Amino acid sequence: xxxxxxxIVARHRHDPRRLVEILHDVxxxxxxxxxxxxxxxxxxxxxxRGHVEGVVGFYAFFSDxxxxxxxxxxxxxxxxxMGGSIALLERMRASFGLQGEETSRDGRLSVGTTSCTGLCxxxxxxxxxxxxxxxxxxxxxxxxxxxxRAEAPLAAWPRELFAVRSNIRRRDxxxxxxxxxxxxxxxxxxxxxxxxxxxxARSGLRGRGGAGFSTGAKWAACAEAxxxxxxxxxxxDEGEPGTFKDRDLLADHLDLVLEGMTVAAFAVSAxxxxxxxxxxxxxxxxxxxxxxxxxxxxGLLGPNACGIRGFSxxxxxxxxxxxxxxxxxxxxxxxxxxxxGIPRNRPPFPVTHGYDQRPTVVNNVETFMAAALVARDGAxxxxxxxTRTSSGTKILSVAGDVExxxxxxxxxxxxxxxxxxxxxxxxxxxxxxxGPAGTLLSARELDRTIAFDDVPSAGAFTVFDxxxxxxxxxxxxxxxxxxxxxxxCTPCRVGTTLVARTMGRIxxxxxxxxxxxxxxxxxxxxxxxxxxxxxxMAGNPVLQGIEKFRPVFDARLRPDxxxxxFDLDASxxxxxxxxxxxxxxxxxxxxxxx
Amino acid sequence: MTTDRRTFTLDGHDIPFDEGQSxxxxxxxxxxxxxxxxxxxxxxxxxxxxxxxxRVGGRWQASCTTPAxxxxxxxxxxxxxxxxxxxxxxxxxTEGNHFCPSCEASGNCTLQAVxxxxxxxxxxxxPFSPTRPLDxxxxxxxxxxxxCILCELCVRASANVDxxxxxALSGRGPTKHLVVSAESGRLADTSFSADDAAAHVCPVGxxxxxxxxxxxxxGARKFDVEPLRVxxxxxxxxx
Numbered sequence: 008x009x010x011x012x013x014x015i016v017a018r019h020r021h022d023p024r025r026l027v028e029i030l031h032d033v034x035x036x037x038x039x040x041x042x043x044x045x046x047x048x049x050x051x052x053x054x055x056r057g058h059v060e061g062v063v064g065f066y067a068f069f070s071d072x073x074x075x076x077x078x079x080x081x082x083x084x085x086x087x088x089m090g091g092s093i094a095l096l097e098r099m100r101a102s103f104g105l106q107g108e109e110t111s112r113d114g115r116l117s118v119g120t121t122s123c124t125g126l127c128x129x130x131x132x133x134x135x136x137x138x139x140x141x142x143x144x145x146x147x148x149x150x151x152x153x154x155x156r157a158e159a160p161l162a163a164w165p166r167e168l169f170a171v172r173s174n175i176r177r178r179d180x181x182x183x184x185x186x187x188x189x190x191x192x193x194x195x196x197x198x199x200x201x202x203x204x205x206x207x208a209r210s211g212l213r214g215r216g217g218a219g220f221s222t223g224a225k226w227a228a229c230a231e232a233x234x235x236x237x238x239x240x241x242x243x244d245e246g247e248p249g250t251f252k253d254r255d256l257l258a259d260h261l262d263l264v265l266e267g268m269t270v271a272a273f274a275v276s277a278x279x280x281x282x283x284x285x286x287x288x289x290x291x292x293x294x295x296x297x298x299x300x301x302x303x304x305x306g307l308l309g310p311n312a313c314g315i316r317g318f319s320x321x322x323x324x325x326x327x328x329x330x331x332x333x334x335x336x337x338x339x340x341x342x343x344x345x346x347x348g349i350p351r352n353r354p355p356f357p358v359t360h361g362y363d364q365r366p367t368v369v370n371n372v373e374t375f376m377a378a379a380l381v382a383r384d385g386a387x388x389x390x391x392x393x394t395r396t397s398s399g400t401k402i403l404s405v406a407g408d409v410e411x412x413x414x415x416x417x418x419x420x421x422x423x424x425x426x427x428x429x430x431x432x433x434x435x436x437x438x439x440x441x442g443p444a445g446t447l448l449s450a451r452e453l454d455r456t457i458a459f460d461d462v463p464s465a466g467a468f469t470v471f472d473x474x475x476x477x478x479x480x481x482x483x484x485x486x487x488x489x490x491x492x493x494x495x496c497t498p499c500r501v502g503t504t505l506v507a508r509t510m511g512r513i514x515x516x517x518x519x520x521x522x523x524x525x526x527x528x529x530x531x532x533x534x535x536x537x538x539x540x541x542x543x544m545a546g547n548p549v550l551q552g553i554e555k556f557r558p559v560f561d562a563r564l565r566p567d568x569x570x571x572x573f574d575l576d577a578s579x580x581x582x583x584x585x586x587x588x589x590x591x592x593x594x595x596x597x598x599x600x601x
Numbered sequence: 602m603t604t605d606r607r608t609f610t611l612d613g614h615d616i617p618f619d620e621g622q623s624x625x626x627x628x629x630x631x632x633x634x635x636x637x638x639x640x641x642x643x644x645x646x647x648x649x650x651x652x653x654x655x656r657v658g659g660r661w662q663a664s665c666t667t668p669a670x671x672x673x674x675x676x677x678x679x680x681x682x683x684x685x686x687x688x689x690x691x692x693x694x695t696e697g698n699h700f701c702p703s704c705e706a707s708g709n710c711t712l713q714a715v716x717x718x719x720x721x722x723x724x725x726x727x728p729f730s731p732t733r734p735l736d737x738x739x740x741x742x743x744x745x746x747x748x749c750i751l752c753e754l755c756v757r758a759s760a761n762v763d764x765x766x767x768x769a770l771s772g773r774g775p776t777k778h779l780v781v782s783a784e785s786g787r788l789a790d791t792s793f794s795a796d797d798a799a800a801h802v803c804p805v806g807x808x809x810x811x812x813x814x815x816x817x818x819x820g821a822r823k824f825d826v827e828p829l830r831v832x833x834x835x836x837x838x839x840x
Contacts, residue, residue: 046784057769057782064771347770352648352666494751494777497651501692504775505726525726532688535661536651572727
């Protein structure tokens with residue numbers, strides 16, 4: 008039964024800031040966002056039609072074109088590929104007679120790819136109508152295809168198919184400490200706002216999202232900003248290929264996350280919080296909604312939250328919609344306000360001009376957890392662990408060529424080799440720490456440490472053994488950035504595509520020395536001139552690859568100084584199609600080249 | 602001019618500024634040129650084209666979105682910065698379909714003029730050659746998106762000046778594109794008029810008035826008569 012648009016819009020109080028939520032509900036009801044619905048929606052929300060169309064066009068999970076009744080998206084993460092996802096995808100397309108992204112003629116099925124869905128430890132994975140299925144192998148894919156052939160409604164599929172298990176392998180401070188809900192907030196209240204801010208600053212807590220900004224300084228700046236109301240936002244949009252730790256933190260340690268958000272709200276005097284979770288983690292939404300309801304029922308959220316007179320705070324769950332760039336805090340705020348996720352110009356910063364241009368604290372899931380423990384147990388709880396500049400622990404998503412992929416919590420300062428030993432790795436060729444935007448380490452650098460001033464990590468820790476084709480991985484990472492670039496600034500919008508295409512030719516052995524010079528130059532332009540972190544980091548895979556694995560590149564380059572940038576023979580595909588010829592005379596061969 | 606205005610330095614020159622002014626606007630007002638594409642002096646900065654990159658105290662920043670502040674040390678006309686700007690302009694020529702010799706906008710085109718200013722002789726990179734539509738639905742104006750550089754000047758002018766919001770952006774990354782705010786996607790089905798500010802702000806040649814091709818001969822056009830930097834400084838100086 009299709010839910011009426013008016014009902015959906017009324018449920019969201021005709022608030023254009025809730026556009027991303029509205030579009031999720033429309034997609035659920037109609038399967039896509041039809042063009043006439045866009046027109047009607049724009050008029051109901053009193054916004055220009057182009058605004059709604061632009062938002063639909065921005066997020067990968069929305070479309071204004073009809074899609075298959077079953078929309079299958081294979082996760083195109085680094086580890087999904089290592090696990091054979093491309094062969095599985097091709098098998099499925101061939102089995103249903105599908106070419107590329109097209110929808111089957113009967114409208115039943117479309118098969119495509121989507122960026123890493125965060126099941127790297129239990130992949131390859133896919134999404135069917137937004138629902139994750141992990142652990143794909145030939146048999147499981149066969150089950151999925153049989154269900155689609157039988158046109159079984161999704162609700163009737165075996166629940167076991169959709170099971171996502173938490174996979175925490177090592178616990179330290181954050182994951183081993185039990186905390187009674189409300190205790191950290193009560194401790195903060197006893198200490199008072201100013202002393203809580205000071206305690207968080209003293210703990211040395213730095214943002215776990217990767218940038219490493221001082222949490223105490225961020226909270227203090229927000230608390231001092233003059234405008235009301237203030238907001239607290241938890242960034243659970245982890246989209247870095249290779250990371251999945253927030254998935255397990257939200258599944259198993261949600262109360263500590265919510266506790267930390269409430270501590271932040273108390274410290275900066277915020278009344279409203281948002282928990283922004285990537286749509287790929289749809290399997291967590293009911294759990295999160297239940298946890299929020301339970302905290303409300305227990306008096307931990309709502310008026311006089313945690314028994315603190317005059318402290319009113321509540322948290323709203325918000326969904327992302329398939330856009331890696333929304334992990335950038337100001338793009339996330341744009342998304343929360345119902346717009347395209349374009350990172351804002353700074354200054355001003357979110358601490359003074361965040362959600363709704365009001366002072367806003369935006370922190371990572373893990374940061375809030377650590378802050379809750381600091382509020383309860385004091386600064387020393389972090390100070391006693393880690394290093395001087397990186398206090399506390401880091402939670403890593405370890406995957407790739409390891410025996411025991413999973414979530415590992417280790418003190419900052421731990422060596423890369425120690426992490427490899429914990430997870431069981433041998434014949435290591437390279438380790439990608441913090442995803443494609445992070446650091447590519449060679450086997451000569453395994454004594455380096457996970458810390459803000461050595462190898463910082465937002466969470467991902469992906470291992471490649473010496474059988475992996477590193478150039479194909481670098482190409483894949485470059486394509487990821489081209490797919491996820493928001494397109495706002497020239498260097499990233501154009502540069503990511505240039506790098507991806509050139510890396511494609513290098514990896515497939517169709518490039519010459521000149522191409523290597525070109526790709527490095529483009530990567531440097533992005534690294535200097537881009538608008539936000541995505542573009543500034545998008546050249547990392549190529550630049551670090553060339554720096555650390557130059558012989559691998561050189562071995563794949565053709566001896567020529569320069570080569571045509573296109574495949575002469577492939578460019579004749581269309582002519583062959585039209586003329587119905589495929590004989591040898593209709594092909595260029597290597598020998599034909601001058 | 603008062604003598605107690607605060608200043609920053611641009612390539613060693615003292616530049617006075619007003620509170621709230623950007624490095625770019627202050628530099629232009631002081632008679633020093635920094636090339637730019639997506640900005641219209643006097644309006645809110647956008648920061649998307651990245652042609653106006655400078656180095657402020659060693660950090661790379663877009664001069665249009667950097668607030669001027671006393672004591673800043675800004676570098677602009679140094680070889681590596683100019684080379685970076687040249688790259689960005691080459692990226693734009695690579696991305697769209699820009700055929701200057703046959704283009705109606707040649708000589709009036711800011712992208713072309715910035716190219717000349719920076720010494721761009723070729724796009725250098727393999728062209729993307731995108732397939733982009735031509736909207737010939739409107740009686741007064743042709744919309745040729747082949748030339749669009751996604752600067753959003755028309756989007757902003759239509760929303761902020763004309764109060765019509767005829768244009769918007771959709772897609773992202775390499776699929777980002779300009780859309781017309783109508784279910785049909787046709788300009789004729791909007792309230793757009795050739796008198797709109799949005800019709801006269803395009804730095805390239807997306808908006809082409811119908812029925813008057815090549816009215817001004819090549820060689821006698823805007824940037825043929827007055828080079829970009831002279832025109833920009835004259836406008837900023839208010840003369």
